[in-house]
Amino acid sequence: MVGVRLAVVLVNLESDGSWLPETLEEALRDHQIRRPHVTGSASEQIRAWAKRMRPVFEASSRAERCRTVNALLADGAGSVYLTTHDDLRPHLHFAPDGRDVQSRVKAVTAGGLAIFTMEAEGERLGVCALSSCRTAFADTSRNGRRAYCCARCANTDAVRRHRRRPQ
Template identity: 75%
Template sequence: MKFEHDNMVGVHLAVSLVNLEAGGSWGAGALQRVLERHAIRGARVIGSAGEEIKAWSRRLRPVFEAASQDERCETINDLLADGAGRVYLTTHDGLRPHLHFAPEGKDLQSRVKAVTAGGLAVFTMEAEGHRLGVCALDSCRTAFADTSRNGRRAYCRARCANTDAVRRHRMKQR
């Protein structure tokens, strides 16, 4: 399965927000950098937008921790109900046709909710309910979207996989 980066903005933004909140580095500056890195237009964090997005990121985490396809779909449906507006195709800024889940005029937090809920829904559909998870290393638990060729990723990065392999090897040696 091949995933195109342009269609993954909502998923990658969701991963970044979940991990930013879990990492304890949440702040207006950190949030601003995440939004800019994911090309969220008009990403100026003002007023209560940051706190509302932080609360939303806490609602995103259960999507990655879901134990089944049904649980993941139910959680995403709740996010869609609360975050997505009318879905439509657009071709702004010279980009090829793509989906938007909220009108451009909406406030920042509404657009973040819409793009993450919609992105998670599309990714989950394309990945047949799999490929979202949290790192299998107990001390890590970083969220990730698995875009690998075989779709069997269990760790957020190679370092965590190696750490866990060493731990298992040492336990076996005892």
């Protein structure tokens, strides 16, 4: 889940205008990316990658989502291998630890999106249905029918629909 959660954060950082090197480094630390120091060039490469990830959340079909994730895997993931570093349980790595931070971010997000898409049968990634929001999210709810990024956006939309009804 780390990869898909990081993908959500990066896509939303890029689209909401809060992209700063400090914010990016904090997000990378929060999502367990080791040695998250980001130079200006690395920040711009990761930002471009975040823009490339947004269509995964906006895809209108499973096939479109899979094509988009496959393109990310082709460009971002290297050899997949299992590891148990730092006394963690076995988990997958999609790039060697020695790679630069932008390569590791690309690999972990591409791999995370691929695994999540497979587990969710091509569903459960989306953008908020509130037209003024468009925040990306990964739906981990029980029923998998989430259409809004948060309860506030759902309530705002419900109130707008109610007020538009003829009295």
